[in-house]
Amino acid sequence: MTKLDDYLAAATRENTRRSYQSAIRHFEVEWGGFLPATADSIARYLVDYAESLAINTLRQRLAAIAQWHVEQGFPDPTKAPVVRKALKGIQTLHPTQEQQAKPLQIDHLAQVVDWLDQAIGLAKSRQDLAMELRHTRDKALLLLGFWRGFRGDELVRLQVEYVELEPEQGMRCFLPQSKGDRQLQGKTYKVPALSLLCPVTAYTDWITVAGLTNGAVFRGIDRWGHVRETGLHINSLIKLMRSLFAQADLSAPEGFSSHSLRRGFAGWANANGWDVKTLMEYVGWKDVKSAMRYIDGADPFARQRIERSLPSLPSQSP
Template sequence: MSKLDAYLHAATRDNTRRSYQAAARHFEVEWGGFLPATADAIARYLVDHAESLAINTLRQRLAALAQWHIDQGFSDPTKAPVVRKVFRGIQALHPAREKRARPLQLDQLEQATQWLDRAVAVAAAAGDRPAQLRHTRDKALLLLGFWRGFRGDELTRLRVENVNVVPGEGMTCFLSQTKGDRSYRGATFKAPALARLCPVTAYAAWVDLAILTEGAVFRGIDRWGNISTEGLHINSLVPLLRSLFAGAGIASATQYSSHSLRRGFAQWAASNGWDIKTLMEYVGWKNMQSALRYLEGADPFARYRTGEAHGVVGDAEGRRAEVIGGAV
């Protein structure tokens, strides 16, 4: 690969590239279309999938087909009036009902963490290093994902050399690119050390046990306890979490995904008095609409059921986090 190709490749996120490739393959292989495509062909493609695919999925397929044509030097047929009109008609007749991950509640986070602690202890006593590694990794992934409100791809892209831990105080995590970061400036996220359910302690336990000094933080582990040199694939994250929740006895485990951690933290923060501006800056939302989507359905009585002793208050930039009542 030439330097030019390398820079062109780096300009597109891996997740975007994979989804675009899958969309083009679906159009050609599964539907039987031809690329380059005509506007009429794309309109028929939309019609054929109007009842089976969500609006957002169709929108993503159009974006992928548009990008394919642009990359190959062809005019973009998705901008043709017939395509736009068909898409508007589908929106009118099949309004989107967005599927959202079930938010993980604080008591469920505690339930899963306690189950993992027991599993780690049993594995250590039995000399089962593969199981000890997996459960220790999963605890770090779960707690860091929740308290930082990370997206799934952010967890899988996190690197050891970009994490700095100050024992007893907190940790900073640098991501070279986040969603919506069009300028590739990267972002630094801070997580507090907590008296319990602590992401900092869990992270340190994982990297110490796995003897990680660089590379991906969260990696695959085979049956013999060999740790992969590559980070977890994004597609493995949801099955991993659902298996964890099922093992911990959390009901309806299949309704959770990696976004459950982010939604759960957002709703916990809102229920504990965080104002929307502070929450947006802490989590990294760029616009109010994104934040409100996560907060819809938040339980205003959750803080009274779980107890204010569970509260953590952090400032907008994560400079410091205080533990209320010393319980968390």
């Protein structure tokens, strides 16, 4: 692999590159398509999976096929009218409701952290280094993810050398690349030190007990208490969180995902008077639509507002 290949690969986020490779493999191997493809073959491909794949998944497959053609110097067949009409027809006949992650409320967060603190104390008393490490890591992951509104992929890509601690104030987390950063300029996120549920203290405890000085912040831990050199895989994050929430006795842990931290913080900030502009700047959203997808109003069904406007009914005599 040449340096040019290295730079070309670095121009695309790893998650995107991996998902596009999977989409191309699905089109060629599982469906039996040929590349370069014709518009008719792509339309037939969409039709064959119209009932089994979500519309967003089909769009992602089209994006991957389009990128392959552009990179190889071929015309993009996904722009053809027959493909666009097929996709629109599928969306009309097979409408799907967008599934959103269950938000992790502040009381949920406190409950899980309390359970983790007890588990850490028990692990120390038993001299169980593996469990102490695992619970200390999970506490830092949850608190940092919640108070910074990080996505799962941002948490797993965080590097120790890009975190700067400022005593009694907070810390700065630099991400060289993240979703929406098309100019690849990177962004620094400030994390506050708090009197309760403090993400900075939790982070410091984790890197201290794990002895981390560089590399991925959040890593796997084997049964003997060895901290792995590589970071957690994004696909393992949901399983880790749901297992943790189940142990902490949260109801319906299967409803949570890695987006639950981001949604939970957005809901908490909204309920505590943050305006949308401030929230967007803090979390890093570029447009209002993205922000509003994460915010649940204090009165989502407008029940309280309507009840206040209802006329008083006269009392009925017996």
